[in-house]
Amino acid sequence: MDIVLVGCRGFGKEHLRIYSKLGYDVAIVERDPEEARRCMEQFRISKVYENYEDALRSNADIIDLVVPDGLHYEMGTLAIRAKKNLLVEKPITPDIDSGISLIQQANESKLKFMVAEQFYFDPSVAEALRRIKNGEIGTPHTVIVRHQSYRKLEGWRNEKGMVGRGILIDEGTHYIDTLLNFGGNFRSLRSFVHRTWDYVGEDTAEAVFNFENGMHGIFFYSWNYPEYPLIPEFEIIGDNGSIYEDVGTKPLEPWTQRKRKTAYGDIIVNGKHIPVETYDVIEKEIGGFLESVEKDEPVPMPPEIALRDIITIDRIYKASSD
Numbered sequence: 001m002d003i004v005l006v007g008c009r010g011f012g013k014e015h016l017r018i019y020s021k022l023g024y025d026v027a028i029v030e031r032d033p034e035e036a037r038r039c040m041e042q043f044r045i046s047k048v049y050e051n052y053e054d055a056l057r058s059n060a061d062i063i064d065l066v067v068p069d070g071l072h073y074e075m076g077t078l079a080i081r082a083k084k085n086l087l088v089e090k091p092i093t094p095d096i097d098s099g100i101s102l103i104q105q106a107n108e109s110k111l112k113f114m115v116a117e118q119f120y121f122d123p124s125v126a127e128a129l130r131r132i133k134n135g136e137i138g139t140p141h142t143v144i145v146r147h148q149s150y151r152k153l154e155g156w157r158n159e160k161g162m163v164g165r166g167i168l169i170d171e172g173t174h175y176i177d178t179l180l181n182f183g184g185n186f187r188s189l190r191s192f193v194h195r196t197w198d199y200v201g202e203d204t205a206e207a208v209f210n211f212e213n214g215m216h217g218i219f220f221y222s223w224n225y226p227e228y229p230l231i232p233e234f235e236i237i238g239d240n241g242s243i244y245e246d247v248g249t250k251p252l253e254p255w256t257q258r259k260r261k262t263a264y265g266d267i268i269v270n271g272k273h274i275p276v277e278t279y280d281v282i283e284k285e286i287g288g289f290l291e292s293v294e295k296d297e298p299v300p301m302p303p304e305i306a307l308r309d310i311i312t313i314d315r316i317y318k319a320s321s322d
């Protein structure tokens, strides 16, 4: 299978790490020759294209886009028109119509299309869901998902056309994905989204959810929380118990440096630490996509899930009275 990865400067390196691990030599599109050289030194790279159009004219089966969010739609459309299967980093696109269009185009062309959202594959979330279904916390009534950090918004993340309305639709999608995987469909929500420093988009969001299954949800996401505490990023409270993330095993390093390649730490179930069997979530995600192309099977995470996540974020933006 011939794969072309587009954009190897940042998170593209995590994708290259997986292709090398799985034994694939891949071609890359990288406009910065210095960056291309660094990637070639580190990973199994067969060819470097200086421009995207040349890569689209190649025999590649798969285009993997790890480029700024604002380019996902335009570059994804070109890939589908060139009859390439498509993997796109999250979020699917910064706006809903473009996301719907990408899904339709891929369906009409009978090509595989997946959004790379590694949080969807997290083993702790899967184990927590299994135990909730098993009745271990009774009837769940509240889910709390929150993430806080103190990070500068630089480069394309501070350009309106590239990041959309702010950091919630860029990185916050991971946590909305987790919230909805626990809560399911929701009936209504209330929200506040705000800009707490001099930045082109929002950097802090609060929302409360009323889920169809009777649960309620609390969501908090911010990149402007100086000296933030270490707290569980997900908690599910039932009438007969609770499950929350264990902060003691939580991976805290950036993805490129972390040894435990999961989104979350283990879980605490009814006060007891449960070690979760871990695996590399990015390998699970990309490996699963490659297998779906190879065997012509459905992708492991349907793109409609990624669309669900940005539709919810759009609702949060629209419901905000700030």
Ligand SMILES: NC(=O)c1ccc[n+]([C@@H]2O[C@H](COP(=O)([O-])OP(=O)(O)OC[C@H]3O[C@@H](n4cnc5c(N)ncnc54)[C@H](O)[C@@H]3O)[C@@H](O)[C@H]2O)c1
Pocket: 006, 007, 008, 009, 010, 011, 012, 029, 030, 031, 032, 035, 052, 065, 066, 067, 068, 069, 071, 089, 090, 091, 116, 117, 118, 155, 156, 170, 171, 255
């Ligand atoms: N899943 C995750 O945990 C995670 C983490 C970080 C980033 N991301 C996603 O990955 C994508 C890239 O983010 P990043 O942090 O790696 O950004 P980055 O700025 O580090 O890298 C962007 C890459 O895109 C390339 N690029 C930019 N414009 C291009 C163009 N017009 N044509 C071809 N290549 C172009 C750049 O050369 C660079 O290699 C974004 O969609 C982001 O949301 C996901």
